C-alpha cells in the first residue's frame with residue numbers, strides 16, 4: 001500500500017495545471033467562479049479546448065481519440081479540473097453515446113459520429129426515460145416500426161436534459177413487442193433532432209430553470225442506418241453505457257472543491273457578525289461531511305486501483321453513486337445554512353450574465369443561489385438510477401439477497 | 402387534560418379549511434405568486450372579511466381576542482394551502498409588535514387598518530450580521546432636533562415593499578449586542594431616507610432589504626418604551642415561532658398525504674411503488690415524524706397560551722423538531738416522487754421549499770437544540 005504519486009505522475013499533474021492556467025478560457029472561468037449560468041456555447045467551447053489538447057476523452061480507446069492514460073493520470077486529471085472549477089463535461093456525447101458507438105457501431109457509424117462527439121461539434125441528449133418508464137426503464141413504450149429503409153418512431157421521452165441544446169438524441173425504442181422478456185425487443189437508435197415530427201416541451205425544474213424536456217416523436221422517420229448494433233439488443237448496449245456513466249460519478253474532487261470553498265466563505269462575516277465557522281456546532285457538521293467525503297475518496301481510489309491492476313471494479317464501486325450524491329446534497333445543505341437569511345432571496349436574473357456586477361446581488365454574492373442549488377440538487381439521488389434502485393442492485397448483485 | 406378545540410376554535414378551523422380547500426387551489430396560488438404584486442389583494446381582503454386578520458387582537462383593540470391556539474389553528478391551514486398573502490408579516494409580526502409594545506397612539510394610528518386589511522405591515526427583525534440574535538442590532542437611532550435620526554440596514558424583511566408601516570428596531574443606547582438600548586420605531590411607507598430593495602423569496606413570498614440613511618423621525622415615532630424593545634421582540638418571536646411551526650405541521654401533513662397517495666398510484670415494475678417495503682418504511686417514518694412534531698406543536702401552543710414559565714424551552718423543542726422532521730419529510734417527499742418531485746409543475750416541490758426555509762427562520766434546528774440544552 002502506498003499513497004504517493006510517482007515522479008512521472010507529479011510531472012503530469014504539473015502539465016495539467018499549466019494547461020489550466022493557460023488554456024481555461026478566462027470568460028468561462030469568471031462565470032464559474034461567480035456562479036453565473038453557462039450558455040450552450042460555454043460548455044462546447046470548454047470541451048473544444050480540451051479537445052484541442054487531445055484531452056477530451058480520457059476514457060476512450062486511443063485509436064478513437066482517447067489519451068491512453070493510466071488510472072492514476074485520469075484521477076489526477078479529474079481532480080485538477082475540479083479544483084480549477086471548470087464546467088462539468090456534458091456526459092451525453094463523450095461518456096454515453098460515444099462508447100456505445102465505438103463498441104457496437106459499424107465502421108460507417110464510427111466514422112460519421114465519433115469525430116463530432118470527440119471534438120464537441122455536436123450536442124447529444126439522452127432519450128431513455130418515459131412518463132411511464134423511469135426506474136422500470138425496460139417497460140418503455142416508444143415504438144420504432146420498420147417501413148422500408150426507415151424506422152417510424154412514435155412515443156414520448158421525458159426528463160431529457162438540455163434537449164433544447166441538442167443536435168442529436170440517442171434513444172431506446174421498442175422494435176418488437178413479440179418478446180418473452182420486456183428487456184428484449186428494444187433497440188438503440190440515433191436521431192437528428194431536426195427530423196420532422198420531433199418536438200420539445202420544456203419542463204421547468206424546482207429552481208425555475210429550463211433544464212429538462214419532454215420530447216415527443218410523431219411519425220418521425222429515421223433511416224435504418226441509424227440503428228446501432230443489432231435490432232432488439234439495445235437494452236444490453238444501454239447497460240454498458242450506464243457502466244461508463246459510473247466513472248467519476250462519485251464527484252469526489254468537485255465535492256472537495258465545494259467544501260473547501262464553503263469553509264472559506266463561512267469564515268467570513270459582515271461587520272458586527274460572527275463567522276459561522278467559529279460556531280462549534282457548525283464546524284462539527286462540516287467536519288462530519290468532510291469525513292464522509294474522505295471515506296468516499298478512498299473508496300473511489302480503491303475502485304480505481306482495482307481497475308488499474310486489471311481487475312473488475314469490486315463491490316465498493318456500487319457505493320459510489322449513493323455516497324457520492326449524499327455528500328453532494330449534504331454540502332448543498334451546508335451552503336444554505338451558511339447563507340442564513342440570504343438563502344431566502346430568489347434572484348436568478350442577477351446570476352444570468354457576467355455584465356451584472358456582484359455588488360447588485362442580495363447579501364454575500366454567493367448566498368442567493370444556495371437554496372435554488374440545494375433544491376435542484378435533490379435530483380442527483382433521482383437521476384442516473386435512483387438511490388433506491390442502486391440499493392436494490394447492491395442487495396441483489398453484491399450481497400446476493 | 403384536553404386536546405380538543407372549543408366551539409369557536411373549531412368554527413375558525415372550519416372556516417379556514419373550507420376556504421383553503423374551496424378557493425385556494427394550487428393554480429390560483431401559482432398565478433398570484435407570478436403576478437406583479439406577488440400575492441392577491443382580493444384574497445387578502447377576503448381574509449379580513451372572514452375576520453381572520455382580527456383574530457389575535459383584543460376586543461378593546463377591535464379584535465376577536467384569539468390567542469396561541471387560534472394562531473396555531475389558522476397557521477396550520479395556511480401551511481396546508483401554502484398561503485403567500487402577507488398575513489404572517491402583517492398580523493403575526495407587525496400586528497403583534499404593536500400589541501406587545503402597548504403604545505396607544507401607534508395602535509390608534511395603525512391597528513384598525515391592519516385589522517380591516519386595508520393596510521399591511523412589516524417588522525424588520527434581522528440585519529445582515531445578526532443571524533438568530535435579536536439583540537444584535539447595529540441600526541442606530543440618534544436624537545436630533547426634531548426627534549430621531551436612523552441609519553442602518555435591515556435584511557430580508559418580509560412584505561417590506563408593500564407595507565404601509567415598517568416597524569424597525571434600532572439601537573438608541575449601548576453596544577451592538579447589548580440587550581438593553583434597543584428601541585422600536587414605526588416608519589410609514591415613503592418616509593424620506595428609507596429605501597427598499599425588493600425581491601421574491603425562494604418560497605414564493607416577497608421580501609426586501611431596507612436601507613435607512615439619515616431617516617428623520619418625529620419623537621412620537623417611538624413605539625412603546627425607549628431602550629426596552631427587546632422584550633417586545635422576544636414576545637413577538639415566541640408567537641412567530643409557534644406560527645411558522647404550525648404552518649410547518651400543516652405542510653408536513655400535506656406532504657405525507659400526497660406522498661402516500663402518489664405511491665399508491667405510480668406504477669413501476671408492474672406494481673404501485675407503495676408496494677415496495679423499502680418505500681413503505683420510509684413513508685412510515687415520514688408519518689411518525691409528522692405526528693411527533695404535531696405533539697410538540699400542541700404542547701408548545703398550550704404552554705404559550707397558559708403563559709408557562711418554561712415556554713421558551715417548549716418552543717425550542719418544537720422548532721428543533723420542525724427543522725429536523727421537516728428536512729426529512731421534505732426530502733423524502735421529493736425523493737419518492739422521483740423526477741416529478743424536482744419540477745416546478747408539481748405542488749410537492751413548493752411545499753418542500755417552504756418547509757426547508759422555515760428551518761432557517763427564527764433560529765434553525767441547531768440553534769434551538771443548543772438553546773434547549775443550555
Ligand SMILES: Cc1cc2nc3c(=O)[nH]c(=O)nc-3n(C[C@H](O)[C@H](O)[C@H](O)COP(=O)(O)OP(=O)(O)OC[C@H]3O[C@@H](n4cnc5c(N)ncnc54)[C@H](O)[C@@H]3O)c2cc1C
Pocket residue numbers: 125126127128129131133134135136158159160161211212379382383384385386387388389392667669670674677679680736737738739740741743
Ligand atoms: C433533473 C433530471 C434529469 C434527468 N435527465 C435525464 C436524461 O437526460 N435522459 C433520461 O433518459 N432520463 C433522465 N432523467 C430521468 C431519470 O433517470 C428518472 O427520473 C429516474 O430513473 C427515476 O424515474 P422516475 O422519475 O420515473 O421515478 P419512479 O421510477 O417513478 O420512482 C419514484 C420513486 O420510487 C422509487 N422506486 C421505484 N422502484 C422501486 C423499487 N423497485 N424499489 C424501491 N424503490 C423504488 C424510486 O427510487 C423513487 O424514489 C432525469 C431526471 C431528472 C430528475
